[in-house]
Amino acid sequence: MTSAKRAITLVQYGVAEVLEESRDVVRSPSTVLAIPSVIRLRRYVRRPRAHPIPFNRRNVLRRDAFVCQYCGAHDELTIDHVYPRSRGGRHGWENVVTACRGCNQRKGSRTPDEAGMTLRLPPRAPSFGFYAYGQFAQMREGWSKYIGEAR
Numbered sequence: 001m002t003s004a005k006r007a008i009t010l011v012q013y014g015v016a017e018v019l020e021e022s023r024d025v026v027r028s029p030s031t032v033l034a035i036p037s038v039i040r041l042r043r044y045v046r047r048p049r050a051h052p053i054p055f056n057r058r059n060v061l062r063r064d065a066f067v068c069q070y071c072g073a074h075d076e077l078t079i080d081h082v083y084p085r086s087r088g089g090r091h092g093w094e095n096v097v098t099a100c101r102g103c104n105q106r107k108g109s110r111t112p113d114e115a116g117m118t119l120r121l122p123p124r125a126p127s128f129g130f131y132a133y134g135q136f137a138q139m140r141e142g143w144s145k146y147i148g149e150a151r
């Protein structure tokens, strides 16, 4: 149990956030504050943070350098769910790879193990640096008129 005064202080300093307010209030000459009945300490709160790089088809292809992660082909690239979606596989960085159409069809709704196929690399969320490099290359053209071409 936390005292009402302590709870209000924790909330005021941003250490805790109010989950529920009680009907009780404390009054000062200038304010009326509802006394929190349930607070949560922020520092213990783990919020799922969105990955800074948007998860979409284009970025999956970029992460995988436009290479089929099963056979190394560069053409007819599709997105494959390593653990099939039809069986509950997630639609996210760690379960999605670039696959050519042939490999995707061959694999079907099986895992790589079941299909006897090997991934070149386990899929992971790309690092921010990797992404920023790509962005930089794109932006460079736009900047060049302001900063002049480097050499």
Ligand SMILES: [Zn+2]
Binding pocket: 068, 069, 070, 071, 072, 073, 099, 100, 101, 102, 103, 104
């Ligand atoms: Zn392939």
